[in-house]
């Protein structure tokens with residue numbers, strides 16, 4: 001595998017995704033602190049976050065340090081003052097001389113691909129506006145593989161399917177694995193037609209009601225429904241309430257079904273679900289560490 | 303058949319069979335703007351046997367390179383090019399749709415990095431979409447189906 005940067009999940013072929021997921025499996029005990037490895041000793045990572053995302057930033061930092069590497073951070077505050085003074089292109093040219101790998105989060109779509117053109121070292125996209133966030137997609141796939149199965153998967157995507165970039169990227173990746181996909185969303189937050197048409201050509205995908213598929217699917221992938229998307233509070237509460245996952249609806253689920261969520265959640269999953277064996281969302285967040293280890297290892301090994 | 307809607311040129315480039323109404327976009331694509339000194343003849347909505355109506359653009363004393371001319375295929379896939387020398391056609395060719403177009407198209411996504419103050423040129427991947435053309439932003443992935451509005 002010849003990976004120079006990680007900008008978009010669309011840049012990866014199916015076998016490259018499988019390879020990275022297998023590599024992540026190898027690093028799992030290291031992420032858990034049960035095994036010590038120093039593969040990335042002597043390597044330095046720069047976190048350039050032009051927009052705050054503490055969890056993603058920490059996850060990269062932990063992954064790098066657990067493999068013996070070191071990390072320098074630029075805070076969102078520092079980044080915004082830099083952004084006033086110079087272009088992203090210049091910042092990248094300077095920082096890529098300092099370090100061995102750059103992790104970039106930026107509010108503009110396409111920023112990571114542009115940064116990669118100006119960087120001497122690998123760039124990892126940690127989210128560019130409403131655009132791509134490939135490490136999230138890879139950790140989602142890893143969670144599915146680990147806690148459920150990637151072959152002949154039946155998955156329901158629940159909530160905001162219109163604006164969620166996490167969902168859009170995941171759906172494209174799931175199409176590679178021929179998953180059976182069910183879309184559960186209010187009319188106003190349906191998956192964009194363009195994406196639906198693209199996926200329909202590759203795998204089975206259809207709109208559904210939660211009650212009808214809850215006893216059929218292996219994975220319930222729940223996303224946040226944001227208040228800002230609705231004209232008024234009342235409408236929001238009505239819609240959000242009808243897509244809430246609680247113990248009652250789970251009575252109908254298969255015992256092997258898992259629930260995932262990219263976090264942070266508001267109240268689309270009732271906290272009483274956290275203690276059940278269905279809940280995998282905190283585990284999912286943790287799996288970001290071995291997955292990012294695999295990506296860093298792949299980009300930095302010479 | 304009406305003839306010679308535009309007078310002949312002695313030498314230069316004739317772009318014929320432009321989709322009716324697109325001549326001004328062709329000028330934009332070729333960066334022929336107010337203030338430029340080229341002598342340019344334009345005919346719009348000329349009757350055509352093949353196309354019903356068509357536009358024609360003639361640029362005198364200028365041989366425009368293929369890369370520039372091929373961009374015309376984005377808005378007029380059937381356009382033909384005649385290079386003229388001494389009132390005679392010295393070369394005849396068709397425009398060919400390019401795979402990638404840099405510049406000339408503005409990304410409609412206002413959050414796209416190409417619309418920021420970064421030193422960057424827009425870049426689009428060109429795909430055939432039936433009889434039409436679809437372009438995809440190299441940076442943000444935005445797709446454009448109706449190009450006319452976004453050519454500058």
Ligand SMILES: [Zn+2]
Nearest residue numbers: 409414439442
């Ligand atoms: Zn764009």
